[in-house]
Amino acid sequence: MNIIFHEKSKTFHLFNNEISYIMTVLRNGHLGQLYCGKRIRDREDFSHLLEMCERPMGSYVYDTDRLFSLDYLKQEMPVYGSTDYHAPALEIVQKNGSRIMDLQFVSYSIEEGKPGLEGLPATYTESGEEALTLRIVLRDPLTEIKVELLYTVFEKYSAVARSMRVVNEGGEEVHLARAMSFCLDLPDCDYEWVQLSGSWARERHVKKRRLEEGIQAIGSMRGNSSHEHNPFLLLRRSGADEYQGEVLGLSLIYSGNFLMQAEVDCHRQTRILAGIHPDCFDWKLEAGECFQTPEAVLVYSDQGMNGMSQTFHRLYQSRLARGYWRDKVRPILNNNWEATYFDFTEDKLVSIAEKAKECGVELFVLDDGWFGKRSDDHAGLGDWQANPERLANGITGLAERIEGLGLKFGLWFEPEMVNRDSDLYRAHPDWILHVPGRRESQGRYQYVLDFSRREVVDCIYEMMAKILREAKVSYIKWDMNRSITECYSEGLPADRQGEVFHRYILGVYDLYERLTGEFPQVLFESCASGGGRFDAGMLYYAPQGWASDNSDAVERLKIQYGTSFCYPISSIGSHVSAAPNHQVFRNTPLHTRANVAYFGTFGYELDLNSLSEEEVCQVKEQIAFMKKYRQVLQFGRFYRLKSPFEGNETVWMAVSEDKRTAVVGWYRVLNVVNDAYTRVRLAGLDPALRYRNLRSGTLHYGDELMNLGLITSDATAGQVPAGVKPCTDYESRIYVLEAEEETLL
Ligand code: DGJ
Helix, strand or coil: CEEEEECCCCEEEEECCCEEEEEEECCCCCEEEEEEEECCCCCCCCHHHCCCCCCCCCCCCCCCCCCCCCCCCCECCCECCCCCCCCCCEEEECCCCCCCCCCEEEEEEEEECCCCCCCCCCCCCCCHHHEEEEEEEEEECCCCEEEEEEEEEECCCCEEEEEEEEEECCCCCEEEEEEEEEEEEECCCCEEEEEEECCCCCCCEEEEEECCCEEEEEEECCCCCCCCEEEEEEEEECCCCCCCECEEEEEEECCCCEEEEEEECCCCCEEEEEEECCCCCCEEECCCCEEECCEEEEEEECEHHHHHHHHHHHHHHHHCCCCCCCCCCCCCEEECHHHHCCCCCHHHHHHHHHHHHHHCCCEEEECCCCECCCCCCCECCCCCCECCCCCCCHHHHHHHHHHHCCCEEEEEECCCEEECECHHHHHCHHHECCCCCCCCCCECCEEEECCCCHHHHHHHHHHHHHHHHHCCCCEEEECCCCCCCCCCCCCCCHHHHHHHHHHHHHHHHHHHHHHHHHCCCCEEEECECCECCCCHHHHCCCCEEECCCCCCHHHHHHHHHHHCCCCCHHHEECCEECCCCCCCCCCCCHHHHHHHHCCCCCEEECCHHHCCHHHHHHHHHHHHHHHHHHHHHHHCEEEEEECCCCCCEEEEEEECCCCCEEEEEEEECCCCCCCCCCEECCCCCCCCEEEEECCCCCEEEHHHHHHCCEECCCCCCCCCCCCCCCCCCCEEEEEEEEEEEEECC
């Protein structure tokens, strides 16, 4: 890893063994983009990459130089208005109303490691040797606005992290209308764009399309990163697939409104932008003030999409997620939501927990409904004290009973919300986001608290911290069940209302930071009506997130498969729930529900007392299995082998770091009759190791399993021989492969 600056050609080259990122100072003093991709050898001068030719109808920065136009020169921090007609990365409205800027290169510095971003989640290093960070300073001479671009290149990851800081060093106030975290001008558009999109209960489905002239974009204007689009995208070269070919992955470490777009111009060059959504964004920057954008992470892979995912997994698992739980296998939990909804008493909860304990569960989680006057979703949010009518001994008493059973205790909160029917709302009706004098839209009968105000965050912090100080709470599920409407804060003047969306999410991050700081051993799980805020920003505070309210095993195949494009398996909240399923009313076998949930944090979302004796035995076996293999499942290398978006079968697998253990998940949605013989070529094994297939007892070398494949054919349906259990719809199998001592020499 290194960052080289060639003085003569004014060229920066950031690289490690896998990736090169090259920029240069252009003749007009702006920062130009030269190359981003597979590591190439360094040289003194890359200026031949500046492809300039005379274009008819062009506009030129230099009157006489018909070759120099920002319309087609690739740039790092482009602004609109001086010959560049693409969407800009930065837009600043100045005192005189102009938005024209002339960002001149001033200086650079290189430091070891990576600085933190104040108030924002970001990747980090634990020692100076892990990364190098380049800080480039640009300045607009007229307004004296300073722009600092931060680029970090990591030693071990094929990734570059990037963010921007804008400092008003002039004497006059300005307004930031757009401040994108990331801009990359690519020389062509020969890519397929892949995004993760969906809706509530259908999050992060994989969607693809070819890049074409014009703008294609994903984003959110909901205040949360959203169920609809995830702040992640990838571009893959024609022919690239899961295991080969070039892929660029881009992830924004942010949980609020965002925009990610690709603009392909008439010369088929592509500009990628990512950052806070510029719509409704207007940040006043007074003299001396600064603004820090969120961080974006670019990953390059020449080993297809799976190679890209593995870089994200390793980087995000160990250098974005933090704290006590970062590297630890996750407790197997039982959550009471789908078991009872709002209909519970303390004794009922304890009876569920007792059965859970008997089965081997480690953590019992009390979900919504324990506080204020909450007997359904019309009341109580904001009043974070236990409801004595339900829990006579409070959370402290219940937690003691649960701990007395030998289980850890976890608790649900929805800190950002308030019901009109609550003491908090009655005391502070102005604490919700709303426009005075206008109707306030509801979502699930609740309103969004104005987290842009310090006193609101302080108040919620005190209520939550009191419970955590008094009761033995080991886990928090932090929910967020509606998006923002009427985004207006009574705490800010008129000319700062365009800051509310971003200040809101900064308030959320602040509360997370304070709580995780005071209670470092509490495991946080983020949630937003399932996966409505499942993003890299959240991962910095909560090492796991509830992936979706859809707990059906078949639906989960697509949700978890899509989620794995960017997010580590240890972060994917996944539970076994009841049959028929509460979202799609499908009856899937218990083993299939577990076989899907193993590839995540694993737990149960049902009352285990409602199961038959035979099913309880199965649950005990499932929990024992998960305890044995969760290190591999959650922290091993994850490989996608067959996509649920492309056929009836899904296959994925996890391999331990030492490659001696692998767990393969095979799933078939609909049963088939008289089907073809099937094999699945595995990945990530050691070709020379001999593995025992614990399902069949047979032995196979790694090279056989990876080239010839694992045989997955079965007696499908129809004339099943006596003694063989027939397959059904929603069939699945887990294959465990354990290396045996004897190896090929
Ligand atoms: C939405 C979450 O996703 C569910 O798991 C559950 O916690 C409910 N909210 C509770 O209201």
